[in-house]
Amino acid sequence: QSALTQPASVSGSPGQSITISCTxxxxxxxxxxxVSWYQQHPGKAPKLMIYDVSKRxxxxxxxxxxxxxxNTASLTISGLQAEDEADYYCSSFAGTHWAFGGGTKLTxx
Amino acid sequence: EVQLVESGGALVQPGGSLRLSCVxxxxxxxxxxxxWVRQAPGKGLEWVGNIKQxxxxxxxxxxxxxxxxxxRDNANNSLFLQxxxxxxxDTAAYYCARHTGASYDSWGQGTLVTVSx
Numbered sequence: 001q002s003a004l005t006q007p008a009s010v011s012g013s014p015g016q017s018i019t020i021s022c023t024x025x026x027x028x029x030x031x032x033x034x035v036s037w038y039q040q041h042p043g044k045a046p047k048l049m050i051y052d053v054s055k056r057x058x059x060x061x062x063x064x065x066x067x068x069x070x071n072t073a074s075l076t077i078s079g080l081q082a083e084d085e086a087d088y089y090c091s092s093f094a095g096t097h098w099a100f101g102g103g104t105k106l107t108x109x
Numbered sequence: 110e111v112q113l114v115e116s117g118g119a120l121v122q123p124g125g126s127l128r129l130s131c132v133x134x135x136x137x138x139x140x141x142x143x144x145w146v147r148q149a150p151g152k153g154l155e156w157v158g159n160i161k162q163x164x165x166x167x168x169x170x171x172x173x174x175x176x177x178x179x180x181r182d183n184a185n186n187s188l189f190l191q192x193x194x195x196x197x198x199d200t201a202a203y204y205c206a207r208h209t210g211a212s213y214d215s216w217g218q219g220t221l222v223t224v225s226x
Contacts, residue, residue, distance in 0.1 A: 003153070034211035038154070045204060045219060046146075046154065051212035089154050093211055097170060100146075103153040 004101035011107040022090030030071035034093035118220030131188040131205030139183035142208035147201035
């Protein structure tokens with residue numbers, strides 16, 4: 001049960017856009033439109049930001065968007081704000097289990 | 110308001126056992142799959158397993174299969190995780206989460222399990 005691959009860190013300045021990738025295989029990300037993204041601030045529980053690849057739960061700003069191409073899913077945050085600084089995790093259904101990415105630390109410069 | 114409150118975390122010796130609980134409120138607990146996710150200190154999230162609404166189906170991650178058992182008591186809106194033969198590498202914060210469709214839309218605050226001699 002392999003983890004999905006995310007960059008360890010990304011950074012951007014306020015107002016800019018950043019994209020976090022999440023690479024899996026044809027057994028998980030590539031085979032199901034069941035990718036979700038979670039934001040986690042230090043010492044806090046994760047929060048759902050995107051589900052089913054590109055859908056936003058109520059209350060999540062439309063600055064957050066998701067997409068998928070082949071075995072790679074992506075989370076894009078536009079108009080970066082200071083409060084977006086956090087760890088971000090992707091997750092995908094993998095047929096017999098659920099896989100998480102290793103996490104990406106977003107730094108807002 | 111949806112609330113999930115975990116409890117039961119403690120310091121336990123390798124080889125020992127522990128039972129975690131998660132009490133739900135603010136939603137119809139018996140209508141949802143539920144999930145346990147853990148996070149080792151300074152590390153990423155790891156799916157532990159999930160359990161169907163009526164408890165008839167349970168799925169576990171490879172690292173805990175055969176050692177951990179999930180159960181639920183819908184009458185008392187409670188989810189449980191029985192952890193046996195604990196290892197040092199099981200040290201983590203354990204979160205319960207509500208499973209909606211293909212994602213986890215509500216999470217508890219977590220309970221810390223430390224396995225050490």
